[in-house]
Amino acid sequence: MNSNASTGFLERLGGGVIAVAKLCIIGGLASIVIVAMAARLSDPAKESLYWLQRGIVSVAILTLLWIFIRHPRHSDRPEGLTQPLALSVVLTLAALATGFWPGVFAALVTPLLVLGAWLTGRSSHA
Incomplete structure (x- = not known):
């Protein structure tokens, strides 16, 4: 694959840090497919895939x-970054697919921080 093709893909995702954030969400959710594949395997292989x-x-x-x-501050973020950071709450589903409770709770941290930063920024403007 040439450099132009990969650059175009990342640019369509928003480029830079926005693309990385979106890829984290896409990759995290797509990992649920691994759980579905593991369901058909023997226990040791299943645990490895989990x-x-x-x-x-x-x-x-x-x-x-x-x-x-x-x-951390909404006003300092690149435009379009807040949405993927807030949508990272969907990673709780990916963590829940294998009953990975530390991941379930950790997936809630970033969206809650985004909400807190938004509320703080909103109250400071009032």
């Missing part, structure tokens, strides 16, 4: 949290 899926979800959650830490 841990692979949990790793994918964990990396997505931590990356989104890192992005929020780098852009």
